[in-house]
Amino acid sequence: MRLHEYEALDIFEHNRIPVPRRGLVDTMHEALHVAGEIGYPVILKAQVLVGGRGLAGGIKTASTPDELKEVADALFTSEVKGMQVRKILVCEKVDIEQEFYLGMTVDGYSGKPVIVVSTEGGVLIEETAMTSPEKIAAIHIDPSFGYYPYQARSLLRILGLEQKLITPWSDIIGQLYNIAIRYEALIAEINPLAVLTNGGLMAIDAVLEVDDSALSRVRFPLPDRVDRIENPLERRGREIGVTYVDLNGDIGLISSGAGLGMASMDIIGQKMRPANFLETGGGITADLMYRCMELIMMKPDLRGIFINVYGGINPIHEGAKGVIRYMKEHNVKIPIVAKALGNRQEETWEIFRSGGVHVVTEVATEKAVEVLYKLVGPGKKDSGNRKQPRP
């Protein structure tokens, strides 16, 4: 789960990383008040959970109260990368001499945390990695021993930076590493990390993505965890315990595995358009499948549904009962094609067929999607102008 910038900056400040003076506002009146206290010029930053926010117009400077009114009004009434701006962080504008990138992430291939420094701050690190990899230095940390200051010295040496900055650098890298460990972050980023005209370092921005699997044991308050999901259907998915990703087609999809779900989506996409991705995980029950049907049917103008499940860990015969119950209670008219293989498959087919579901018994998903295609046809090229929600 990615935290908002204002939450991450608070955590950084608590852990002794220098950050700008700032205030979180959700009205113009508050914005004027906070800016007055901090002193002009100020920077207004839209608090939306997207990357590349600056380029998308989500960060603005205001030098006077009049300018602030104009800028804040524009931000509050605009969308940044498709997301509505509800909160703005008003920050002091500091004098910056140079901008760096500092990040910690987990390297899946080596199985170790990795600290990355780049002399190119304020741009996406993936871009620097492609265009000028010589500006990036990375060092792996042994998870059993943690971070030591010599590693900061190595990083600076690789980048040819002045070793007199070593103490502030070493401190800030150590703090960031500690934060990442304590808050179980998969990504902790400062971009840009500014060298101020007075020589100090300051985190101008803060990114913290907490490991979803560790949320229950991280000791800090995280209110409105579910409310962070902007899309109401995706929020509902989280509530019932499945992964739902909203897409802009008109073929509903329920799958019992993430890989199978992605492949189904890819295959549907060859001739039709998936309305959603839905992955049940290993906890299928009749009730869960009933709620999955309810969820995918919330999408208007669905033309057909494809159910693709395997009975490995999941009792698919139970799942089938839930689907049939939903269809009966809601008089579902659109075609439903199901491919259900594995433990207790024959029993599952029987249940599906009794409710009018088209059962395909071949293994290849392509064959089942072809059956659905024959039932519903290609449909409209584009189903409406609805914007696809983004993270």
Place this chain on the structure above:
Amino acid sequence: MSILMNDSTRVIVQGITGRIGSAQTHWMLDYGTRVVGGVTPGKGGTTVEGVPVFNSVLEAVKETGANASVFFVPAAFVLDAFLETIDAGIKLIVIVPEHIPVKDVLKMRSYASEKGVFALGPTTPGILVPGMGKMGIMPASLFAPGRVGIISRSGTLSYEFAGILSENNVGQSTVVGMGADPVVLRNLADILELFENDKDTDAVIVVGEVGGEQEEKAAGFIGRQMTKPVAAYIAGRYSPQGKKMGHAGAIVRGSAGTVTGKHEALRAAGVEVLETPIHVAKWAKKNKLK
């Protein structure tokens, strides 16, 4: 005949008394797997599906001669149980559960590598050797004995590929789920190496998905060291950027972890890239696989 599991594999089931552990013990026994014991602290002395349950892994190993373990332990207790299992001398471990914190997985991986233990997962369907046995949750009806190896990041897609091959009379030597988390206990290249050295495997299928760089790194190994034909399918072409597609590891970040990037790396290594799963049947026919 197979990789990882063979005739002398004696399996214990950790978390055997749970709902999933006991159900899966039934299916593993049903498939002919030598399940010799189970472990649930506090439930020692009972039996599940006729299998004796022990309070500790060490006890289970001493009493049954077990040398492999499959986990159905709740995520929060996996790290603890994993360390216990390694200390008890088990050398092959399959971690089926999902939602294990990455910080725990880093420790598990580091300890397993230090102690020379081969561990798979988390979030893996396990290992299945057709006609011989399985450690994990793969539904046996889809598999058939033969000479094609399968490695998959996704559980359900490993069933799909094995099933398509079986329908076309092409059997499998071993099917391995490597796990779908951002950090797994063994890299793709490690498992490819086992297949490359297995005299009873003629070709290998890699079933990948968006996110991470396992496929890209494995391409390097394939290009340098593999002599057997390799085909690969990568799921998630239509996955929107920045969305976690059900698996914690399946996420496209910027330009990293895309289907296109993985395809390019694999093609450069001489891998046959399959645009859609059903193409695997044609590939098997072309390579005269059985």
